[in-house]
Amino acid sequence: MSTHNIRRSAVLAAAAFALPVVLGMAAPTFADEAQADPFGPACASVPKEGSGSLAGMAKDPVATAASNNPALSTLVTAVKKAGLVDTLNNAKGITVFAPTNAAFAKIPTAELTKILADKAELTKILTYHVVGEDVTPKQLASGTFKTLEGGSLTTAGSGESFYVNGKAKIVCGDIQTANATVNIIDSVLTPK
Structure with missing residues (x-):
């Protein structure tokens, strides 16, 4: 040149x-x-302003951002019980597949209570929802990702319709926080 x-x-x-x-x-x-915009039917229910809005969540690290979203209160309680708040807030470039309150409600109450009381099992389940890299919507189309738990999860789909492990639907995807990408899902994932 x-x-x-x-x-x-x-x-x-x-x-x-x-x-x-x-x-x-x-x-x-x-x-x-x-950067793509968040996608999915549940994105419409995210508050338009304040700390729980998409702009507000972008300013906070992932565990703090999730605590500002009322639809993720059960997940936040579980993260606190497992002692993972600092771990998640201090991680860089991760992707979190975050189950909604309705996702946790699919688990029978007695079983959920038992899981929440067992820190080792709870930690295993929660870290299975975290991938140690920034996963883009393009990668969601057909991907296999190693989780912090040590296992792997798969994603598939197209457009605005993606599934994790063939069962959990991403209902609001590609939400950016200060240190992570969040994909809100409608089912709790279980490691093998």
Whole structure:
């Protein structure tokens, strides 16, 4: 590439960022272009503003962000009982498949009470819902991912319809928090 072309490219790139600012708009960022919007039917029920909104959740680490979402209160209780709040909040670039309260309600009460009382079993189940990488919607189409529990889970689907392990539907996916991507699911996953 000639020096003239390099200078011309630099001027064009600078103009792309300067022009919107001059016009009173935000300059484009490459991160915004790469990130997809959250998807799924349950995204409509996320509060429009405040700490539990999509914008509010983006400011907090994942366990804190989840605690601000009323649909995830059972998960938050389980994370606290397992002692995983700091672990999740301090992790970087993870993906959490977060079961809703309704997902936990599918488990018989006696069984759920037993699981919540057994810290080792609870930790195993919860860490099975966490993948140690940022999983994108494109990867959800057909993926196998190693979980923090040590096992693996699979994802499949297309458009805005994705399933985890063939049974848990992602009802609101690709939610960004300060340190994680969250996919809210309608069933609790169990490790093998």
